[in-house]
Amino acid sequence: MEELDYISKNRQSWNNRVDVHVQSAFYDNERFLQGKSSLNSIELELLGDVTGKSILHLQCHFGQDSISLARMGASVTAVDLSDKAIEKGRLFAEQVGVAVDFVCCDIYDLPDHLDRQFDIVFTSYGTIGWLPDLGRWGTVVSRFLKSGGKFVFVEFHPVVWVFDDDFERITYPYSGSEPFIETQSGTYADRDASIETQYVCWNHGIGNVLQALISAGLELISFEEFDYSPYNCFKHMVEYEPGKFRIEQLGNKIPMVYALKALQKNRP
Numbered sequence: 423m424e425e426l427d428y429i430s431k432n433r434q435s436w437n438n439r440v441d442v443h444v445q446s447a448f449y450d451n452e453r454f455l456q457g458k459s460s461l462n463s464i465e466l467e468l469l470g471d472v473t474g475k476s477i478l479h480l481q482c483h484f485g486q487d488s489i490s491l492a493r494m495g496a497s498v499t500a501v502d503l504s505d506k507a508i509e510k511g512r513l514f515a516e517q518v519g520v521a522v523d524f525v526c527c528d529i530y531d532l533p534d535h536l537d538r539q540f541d542i543v544f545t546s547y548g549t550i551g552w553l554p555d556l557g558r559w560g561t562v563v564s565r566f567l568k569s570g571g572k573f574v575f576v577e578f579h580p581v582v583w584v585f586d587d588d589f590e591r592i593t594y595p596y597s598g599s600e601p602f603i604e605t606q607s608g609t610y611a612d613r614d615a616s617i618e619t620q621y622v623c624w625n626h627g628i629g630n631v632l633q634a635l636i637s638a639g640l641e642l643i644s645f646e647e648f649d650y651s652p653y654n655c656f657k658h659m660v661e662y663e664p665g666k667f668r669i670e671q672l673g674n675k676i677p678m679v680y681a682l683k684a685l686q687k688n689r690p
Contacts, residue, residue: 428601428622429503429528432552435621436504439609440484444510448611448655449486455518459493460486462652462665465546468574468644468683472496472542478566480529480545485511485522487546492520499523499540501532503552530558532566539568546576547653547679550631551583551623554601560634567686573640575631575684579647579677583625587657589669597627610655628680640684648681649674 444451454460461469473495479488484507488500492515500522502508508526515522527535530553543563553559563573586593594602605620632642650666651659659667668674 428554431603432621433503433505435619436483436502437506438617438619439611440504440506440510442609442615442617443611444484446611446615448653451486451514454486454489455514457493459490461490462576464648464652464679464681465544465574465576468576468681469542469544475541476538477542477544478536478540480532480543480562481549481552482511482524483507485514485524487544488522488524489515489518489520491544492522493518496542497521499525499536501525501527501529501536503528529553529562530555532562536566538566540566540571541568542572542574543567544574546574548578550577550626552621553626554599554624556626556630556634557637560638560640563635564638564640564686567640569686571686573635573684573686574682576679576681577631578651579680580625580627581676582656582678589656589658589672594625597625597630599624613657632682635682635684639687641687643683643685645682646680647677648679649677651678 443449472491475496477491477496477498479498479500482488482500482502485500488498492498500511505526508524511524525535543566567573580596584592584594584596601622601624603622607618608615650668652665654667658670660670661667
Protein backbone atom coordinates (compact mmCIF):
# COMPACT_ATOMS: atom_id res chain seq x y z
CA MET A 423 0.00 0.00 0.00
CA GLU A 424 1.27 3.43 -0.91
CA GLU A 425 2.25 5.50 2.12
CA LEU A 426 0.19 8.49 1.03
CA ASP A 427 -2.90 6.27 0.81
CA TYR A 428 -2.83 5.06 4.43
CA ILE A 429 -1.89 8.48 5.76
CA SER A 430 -4.69 10.24 3.94
CA LYS A 431 -7.25 7.58 4.90
CA ASN A 432 -6.27 7.70 8.55
CA ARG A 433 -6.14 11.49 8.68
CA GLN A 434 -9.66 11.65 7.27
CA SER A 435 -10.82 8.93 9.66
CA TRP A 436 -9.60 10.88 12.68
CA ASN A 437 -10.87 14.18 11.32
CA ASN A 438 -14.31 12.58 11.03
CA ARG A 439 -14.23 11.55 14.70
CA VAL A 440 -13.05 14.76 16.31
CA ASP A 441 -16.37 16.57 16.83
CA VAL A 442 -18.07 13.39 18.08
CA HIS A 443 -15.21 12.71 20.49
CA VAL A 444 -15.16 16.27 21.83
CA GLN A 445 -18.89 16.06 22.58
CA SER A 446 -18.85 12.51 23.97
CA ALA A 447 -19.27 11.39 27.57
CA PHE A 448 -16.21 9.20 26.99
CA TYR A 449 -13.88 12.19 26.79
CA ASP A 450 -15.94 14.28 29.24
CA ASN A 451 -14.46 17.42 27.75
CA GLU A 452 -16.60 19.81 29.77
CA ARG A 453 -15.18 18.54 33.07
CA PHE A 454 -11.73 18.34 31.51
CA LEU A 455 -11.81 22.03 30.62
CA GLN A 456 -12.87 22.76 34.19
CA GLY A 457 -9.72 21.09 35.52
CA LYS A 458 -10.18 17.29 35.45
CA SER A 459 -7.00 15.45 34.43
CA SER A 460 -7.23 12.97 31.57
CA LEU A 461 -4.22 10.94 32.74
CA ASN A 462 -4.47 7.53 34.42
CA SER A 463 -2.51 6.03 37.30
CA ILE A 464 -0.59 3.66 34.97
CA GLU A 465 1.11 6.43 33.02
CA LEU A 466 1.32 8.87 35.94
CA GLU A 467 3.41 6.38 37.92
CA LEU A 468 5.86 6.01 35.04
CA LEU A 469 6.00 9.72 34.27
CA GLY A 470 6.71 10.76 37.84
CA ASP A 471 7.15 14.44 38.69
CA VAL A 472 7.10 16.32 35.39
CA THR A 473 7.49 19.81 36.83
CA GLY A 474 9.91 21.72 34.64
CA LYS A 475 10.37 18.77 32.26
CA SER A 476 10.17 19.07 28.49
CA ILE A 477 7.77 16.47 27.06
CA LEU A 478 7.08 15.40 23.49
CA HIS A 479 3.62 13.82 23.27
CA LEU A 480 3.24 11.71 20.12
CA GLN A 481 -0.19 11.05 18.56
CA CYS A 482 -1.96 13.36 20.98
CA HIS A 483 -5.46 13.40 19.37
CA PHE A 484 -7.02 16.72 20.49
CA GLY A 485 -4.57 17.18 23.30
CA GLN A 486 -6.28 16.32 26.58
CA ASP A 487 -3.22 14.45 27.90
CA SER A 488 -0.91 17.14 26.51
CA ILE A 489 -2.84 19.85 28.35
CA SER A 490 -2.98 17.72 31.51
CA LEU A 491 0.81 17.42 31.45
CA ALA A 492 1.15 21.19 30.94
CA ARG A 493 -1.14 21.75 33.92
CA MET A 494 1.30 19.62 35.94
CA GLY A 495 4.13 22.01 35.13
CA ALA A 496 5.69 20.42 32.04
CA SER A 497 6.70 22.19 28.85
CA VAL A 498 4.78 20.19 26.24
CA THR A 499 5.03 19.74 22.49
CA ALA A 500 2.18 17.64 21.06
CA VAL A 501 1.98 15.97 17.66
CA ASP A 502 -0.91 14.48 15.70
CA LEU A 503 -1.78 13.57 12.11
CA SER A 504 -5.28 15.08 12.25
CA ASP A 505 -5.37 18.79 11.43
CA LYS A 506 -8.87 19.04 12.89
CA ALA A 507 -7.71 17.51 16.18
CA ILE A 508 -4.75 19.85 16.36
CA GLU A 509 -7.06 22.79 15.77
CA LYS A 510 -9.20 21.71 18.73
CA GLY A 511 -6.13 21.14 20.89
CA ARG A 512 -4.89 24.67 20.29
CA LEU A 513 -8.33 26.05 21.09
CA PHE A 514 -8.65 24.11 24.34
CA ALA A 515 -5.13 24.99 25.51
CA GLU A 516 -5.94 28.64 24.96
CA GLN A 517 -9.25 28.29 26.79
CA VAL A 518 -7.64 26.78 29.90
CA GLY A 519 -4.64 29.11 29.79
CA VAL A 520 -1.74 26.69 29.32
CA ALA A 521 1.03 26.74 26.73
CA VAL A 522 1.23 23.66 24.49
CA ASP A 523 3.11 23.70 21.19
CA PHE A 524 0.97 21.67 18.75
CA VAL A 525 2.49 20.23 15.58
CA CYS A 526 0.36 18.68 12.83
CA CYS A 527 2.18 15.96 10.88
CA ASP A 528 2.70 12.25 10.48
CA ILE A 529 5.19 11.28 13.17
CA TYR A 530 7.58 9.72 10.65
CA ASP A 531 7.91 13.24 9.20
CA LEU A 532 8.42 14.92 12.57
CA PRO A 533 12.19 15.47 12.08
CA ASP A 534 11.22 17.80 9.20
CA HIS A 535 9.05 19.89 11.53
CA LEU A 536 10.92 19.86 14.84
CA ASP A 537 14.59 20.16 15.74
CA ARG A 538 15.09 19.75 19.48
CA GLN A 539 15.28 17.03 22.12
CA PHE A 540 13.18 16.37 25.19
CA ASP A 541 13.45 15.03 28.72
CA ILE A 542 10.47 12.72 28.10
CA VAL A 543 8.77 11.27 25.04
CA PHE A 544 5.27 10.00 25.82
CA THR A 545 2.58 8.18 23.86
CA SER A 546 -0.37 6.10 24.98
CA TYR A 547 -3.46 3.99 24.22
CA GLY A 548 -4.20 3.17 20.62
CA THR A 549 -1.20 4.73 18.90
CA ILE A 550 1.16 2.25 17.23
CA GLY A 551 -1.60 0.36 15.44
CA TRP A 552 -1.73 3.26 12.96
CA LEU A 553 1.95 2.86 12.05
CA PRO A 554 3.28 0.31 9.54
CA ASP A 555 6.95 0.33 10.57
CA LEU A 556 7.95 0.11 14.23
CA GLY A 557 11.63 0.40 13.34
CA ARG A 558 11.01 3.92 12.03
CA TRP A 559 8.85 4.64 15.08
CA GLY A 560 11.66 3.63 17.46
CA THR A 561 14.07 5.82 15.54
CA VAL A 562 11.75 8.82 15.92
CA VAL A 563 11.42 8.21 19.66
CA SER A 564 15.21 7.99 20.02
CA ARG A 565 15.82 11.04 17.81
CA PHE A 566 13.85 13.32 20.12
CA LEU A 567 15.16 12.11 23.49
CA LYS A 568 17.99 13.82 25.28
CA SER A 569 20.81 11.67 26.59
CA GLY A 570 19.39 9.99 29.67
CA GLY A 571 15.87 10.99 28.59
CA LYS A 572 12.88 8.79 29.33
CA PHE A 573 10.36 7.16 27.00
CA VAL A 574 6.99 6.33 28.58
CA PHE A 575 4.65 4.14 26.56
CA VAL A 576 1.25 2.69 27.50
CA GLU A 577 -0.70 0.71 24.93
CA PHE A 578 -3.53 -1.76 24.53
CA HIS A 579 -2.15 -5.28 24.60
CA PRO A 580 -1.80 -6.97 21.19
CA VAL A 581 -3.80 -9.94 22.51
CA VAL A 582 -6.86 -7.64 22.53
CA TRP A 583 -6.53 -7.04 18.79
CA VAL A 584 -6.59 -10.72 17.76
CA PHE A 585 -10.31 -11.00 18.60
CA ASP A 586 -13.36 -10.01 16.61
CA ASP A 587 -15.33 -7.00 17.89
CA ASP A 588 -17.47 -9.20 20.16
CA PHE A 589 -14.46 -11.02 21.67
CA GLU A 590 -15.89 -14.38 20.65
CA ARG A 591 -13.39 -15.58 18.02
CA ILE A 592 -9.71 -15.26 17.19
CA THR A 593 -9.85 -13.34 13.91
CA TYR A 594 -6.60 -11.43 13.40
CA PRO A 595 -2.92 -12.41 13.72
CA TYR A 596 -1.09 -11.40 16.88
CA SER A 597 1.53 -9.57 14.86
CA GLY A 598 2.26 -9.01 11.20
CA SER A 599 3.32 -6.66 8.45
CA GLU A 600 0.09 -6.80 6.46
CA PRO A 601 -2.31 -3.88 6.87
CA PHE A 602 -6.00 -4.22 7.68
CA ILE A 603 -8.43 -1.92 5.91
CA GLU A 604 -11.50 -1.53 8.11
CA THR A 605 -14.77 0.36 7.83
CA GLN A 606 -16.48 1.31 11.09
CA SER A 607 -19.85 2.81 11.91
CA GLY A 608 -19.78 4.97 15.02
CA THR A 609 -16.64 5.20 17.12
CA TYR A 610 -15.28 3.79 20.36
CA ALA A 611 -16.28 7.00 22.14
CA ASP A 612 -19.88 6.84 20.87
CA ARG A 613 -20.95 3.63 19.16
CA ASP A 614 -24.26 5.19 18.08
CA ALA A 615 -22.68 8.22 16.40
CA SER A 616 -23.87 8.74 12.85
CA ILE A 617 -20.44 8.60 11.25
CA GLU A 618 -18.70 5.96 9.14
CA THR A 619 -14.94 5.86 8.81
CA GLN A 620 -12.49 3.79 6.81
CA TYR A 621 -8.99 3.37 8.14
CA VAL A 622 -5.82 1.32 7.82
CA CYS A 623 -4.15 -0.35 10.79
CA TRP A 624 -1.56 -2.95 11.79
CA ASN A 625 -1.11 -5.42 14.65
CA HIS A 626 2.25 -5.23 16.41
CA GLY A 627 3.37 -7.90 18.87
CA ILE A 628 5.24 -6.94 22.01
CA GLY A 629 8.43 -8.55 20.75
CA ASN A 630 8.43 -6.19 17.77
CA VAL A 631 7.84 -3.20 20.04
CA LEU A 632 10.73 -4.07 22.32
CA GLN A 633 13.08 -4.86 19.45
CA ALA A 634 12.27 -1.54 17.77
CA LEU A 635 13.21 0.38 20.90
CA ILE A 636 16.34 -1.68 21.61
CA SER A 637 17.52 -1.31 18.01
CA ALA A 638 17.04 2.45 18.31
CA GLY A 639 19.44 2.53 21.27
CA LEU A 640 17.00 2.67 24.17
CA GLU A 641 17.43 0.67 27.35
CA LEU A 642 14.32 -0.99 28.77
CA ILE A 643 13.89 -0.11 32.45
CA SER A 644 10.44 -1.48 33.26
CA PHE A 645 7.67 -3.48 31.61
CA GLU A 646 4.29 -4.43 33.06
CA GLU A 647 1.06 -6.01 31.81
CA PHE A 648 -2.40 -5.23 33.19
CA ASP A 649 -5.53 -7.39 33.12
CA TYR A 650 -7.81 -4.37 32.79
CA SER A 651 -8.31 -1.25 30.69
CA PRO A 652 -8.77 2.20 32.22
CA TYR A 653 -11.19 2.91 29.36
CA ASN A 654 -14.59 1.49 28.51
CA CYS A 655 -13.74 1.44 24.82
CA PHE A 656 -14.55 -2.08 23.62
CA LYS A 657 -17.79 -4.01 23.35
CA HIS A 658 -19.05 -6.06 26.31
CA MET A 659 -16.94 -4.34 28.96
CA VAL A 660 -17.82 -4.28 32.65
CA GLU A 661 -16.40 -2.03 35.34
CA TYR A 662 -15.25 -4.38 38.11
CA GLU A 663 -13.56 -1.59 40.09
CA PRO A 664 -13.84 2.18 39.64
CA GLY A 665 -11.98 3.09 36.46
CA LYS A 666 -11.03 -0.53 35.64
CA PHE A 667 -12.78 -2.40 32.82
CA ARG A 668 -12.62 -5.96 31.50
CA ILE A 669 -14.37 -7.92 28.75
CA GLU A 670 -17.33 -9.48 30.55
CA GLN A 671 -17.00 -13.01 29.20
CA LEU A 672 -13.20 -13.07 29.51
CA GLY A 673 -12.75 -11.52 32.94
CA ASN A 674 -9.09 -11.43 33.97
CA LYS A 675 -8.06 -14.18 31.53
CA ILE A 676 -6.33 -11.87 29.04
CA PRO A 677 -4.02 -8.88 29.36
CA MET A 678 -5.67 -5.65 28.29
CA VAL A 679 -2.87 -3.06 28.54
CA TYR A 680 0.92 -2.99 28.83
CA ALA A 681 3.24 -0.22 29.91
CA LEU A 682 6.95 0.35 29.66
CA LYS A 683 9.67 2.83 30.47
CA ALA A 684 12.93 3.05 28.54
CA LEU A 685 15.94 5.35 28.78
CA GLN A 686 18.00 6.94 26.05
CA LYS A 687 21.56 5.82 26.52
CA ASN A 688 24.16 8.53 26.72
CA ARG A 689 24.87 9.79 23.23
CA PRO A 690 28.46 9.95 21.95
